[in-house]
Amino acid sequence: MGTICNMGAEIGATTSVFPFNSRMADYLKATGREDISGLAQKNIHILEADAGCEYDELIEINLDELEPHVNGPFTPDLGTPISKLGEVAEKNGWPLEIKVALIGSCTNSSYEDMTRSASIAKQALDHGVQSKSLFTVTPGSEQIRATIERDAVAETLREFGGTVLANACGPCIGQWNRQDIKKGDKNTIVTSYNRNFTGRNDANPETHAFVASPEIVTALALGGSLKFNPMADFVEGANGEKFKLEDPKGDELPSRGFDPGEDTYQDPPSDGSGVKVDVDPSSNRLQLLEPFDSWDGNDLVELPILIKITGKCTTDHISAAGPWLKYRGHLDNISNNMFIAAVNEENGEANNVRSQLNGEYGPVPDTARHYKANGVNWVVVGDENYGEGSSREHAALEPRHLGGRAVIVRSFARIHETNLKKQGMLPLTFNDPGDYDKIRPTDRISLLGLKDFAPGKPITCEVTHLDGSQEQFPLNHTFNETQIEWFKAGSALNNMAKMK
Numbered sequence: 001m002g003t004i005c006n007m008g009a010e011i012g013a014t015t016s017v018f019p020f021n022s023r024m025a026d027y028l029k030a031t032g033r034e035d036i037s038g039l040a041q042k043n044i045h046i047l048e049a050d051a052g053c054e055y056d057e058l059i060e061i062n063l064d065e066l067e068p069h070v071n072g073p074f075t076p077d078l079g080t081p082i083s084k085l086g087e088v089a090e091k092n093g094w095p096l097e098i099k100v101a102l103i104g105s106c107t108n109s110s111y112e113d114m115t116r117s118a119s120i121a122k123q124a125l126d127h128g129v130q131s132k133s134l135f136t137v138t139p140g141s142e143q144i145r146a147t148i149e150r151d152a153v154a155e156t157l158r159e160f161g162g163t164v165l166a167n168a169c170g171p172c173i174g175q176w177n178r179q180d181i182k183k184g185d186k187n188t189i190v191t192s193y194n195r196n197f198t199g200r201n202d203a204n205p206e207t208h209a210f211v212a213s214p215e216i217v218t219a220l221a222l223g224g225s226l227k228f229n230p231m232a233d234f235v236e237g238a239n240g241e242k243f244k245l246e247d248p249k250g251d252e253l254p255s256r257g258f259d260p261g262e263d264t265y266q267d268p269p270s271d272g273s274g275v276k277v278d279v280d281p282s283s284n285r286l287q288l289l290e291p292f293d294s295w296d297g298n299d300l301v302e303l304p305i306l307i308k309i310t311g312k313c314t315t316d317h318i319s320a321a322g323p324w325l326k327y328r329g330h331l332d333n334i335s336n337n338m339f340i341a342a343v344n345e346e347n348g349e350a351n352n353v354r355s356q357l358n359g360e361y362g363p364v365p366d367t368a369r370h371y372k373a374n375g376v377n378w379v380v381v382g383d384e385n386y387g388e389g390s391s392r393e394h395a396a397l398e399p400r401h402l403g404g405r406a407v408i409v410r411s412f413a414r415i416h417e418t419n420l421k422k423q424g425m426l427p428l429t430f431n432d433p434g435d436y437d438k439i440r441p442t443d444r445i446s447l448l449g450l451k452d453f454a455p456g457k458p459i460t461c462e463v464t465h466l467d468g469s470q471e472q473f474p475l476n477h478t479f480n481e482t483q484i485e486w487f488k489a490g491s492a493l494n495n496m497a498k499m500k
Helices: 002-011 022-030 034-042 082-092 111-126 142-150 153-159 214-223 322-327 331-337 364-373 394-401 414-422 433-438 481-489 492-498
Strands: 069-071 079-081 098-104 134-138 162-164 187-191 207-211 300-308 378-381 404-409 426-430 444-448 459-464 470-476
Touching: 022 034, 069 082, 069 207, 079 082, 098 111, 098 214, 111 142, 111 153, 111 214, 134 153, 142 153, 153 162, 187 214, 300 364, 300 404, 322 331, 331 364, 331 394, 394 404, 394 414, 404 444, 414 426, 414 481, 414 492, 426 433, 426 459, 433 470, 481 492
Parallel strands: 098 134, 098 187, 134 162, 187 207, 300 378, 378 404, 404 426
Antiparallel strands: 069 079, 300 444, 426 470, 444 459, 459 470
């Protein structure tokens, strides 16, 4: 249930909900929250669907007929049944050899996930064989790390050939010092993480990343190839005899209860009024934030388009992770990754846009900084489900910091849309999605009617083409009254400061 709810966000859902049930109750009890379980049981009528409720769409799935899938590469919504994976991979020219298999992360590292994976590893070890691929395990919490260590689950995974990493984001968010390949090498990895966007895990755009369940990833590590079907194919044991994997088995909850592990929490001071935060001005990793400028009360006119993005634009495209995360406390430095993975419609290239001030091509962050240095604000134009993926705040902070004022797209991932609003940006959608095609990267954009900015009232977009011709069309928004105050104040934080 947790994995399904987590992955719902990857295809644009604001949230995913399961009715309260016995498995939730058992988990609450196992983690010392039996009182909450009891309250939920007493109020179960508000924790399940209303009788007779209707849905926009009803999808029925027969779990008896559902075959395990492997999704990817480069997107979590491209699914292939495990029985077809090798055939599809060969047809598409995907690298068949699995260089690294990685299980865990916040999405797929429950105790049951870990024990099911260990049951696959144990079958291999019983026949004297180990993982053919490099194999890593990332516990999703200190509680899981400590419990699988105590119960020897982690040791089984190590014997299989695994390396147990720290209970942190790790390779899922690109915190991975990968040594087995060089950047630019075309290769395949399989993970049980929630996202597999281009370059996300190892900063290599040629890494074909696939996502699957932890037990499928573990089985594929044993086979070492996308052509291996663990449901049908045989594996050769150390004695030369062939064996077939049995269905994985795991314990939903640990029989001895959870081990909470090390408690590293530190209480803040009871009185923080005298606490001063000193940041070295020469630090390249920490920087005190300065308030963004407030709206000047006028329409935004003749703004150049920094980039017209074609295709998928996730928060990884907007603000890459991996090695950039060391700058997450320094807004100006981390802004040097802004849109470097987004594809420019004008030339089909990433991180190469033309400045409307001097006509020269250059990296996106550099071009944005040139606009900002000349007092010129800018806009971005994007496609469908703009901002899907990680809900990282930097993907909204960076455009605002470097002079962005609006993002105009066919549709938004809604968490990112709200993040943009909080930073004083205007996230706007085409009333007619076809109007995306009317905009050229060399156009200037004016956003008119901002003095009458109100919930439910469209903003007028006036496009001025390079030849001087103009056209207008409406842009929609989802701002409420409070969020409009954020825009006027320059950000949600600015508005909060005004209310003191």
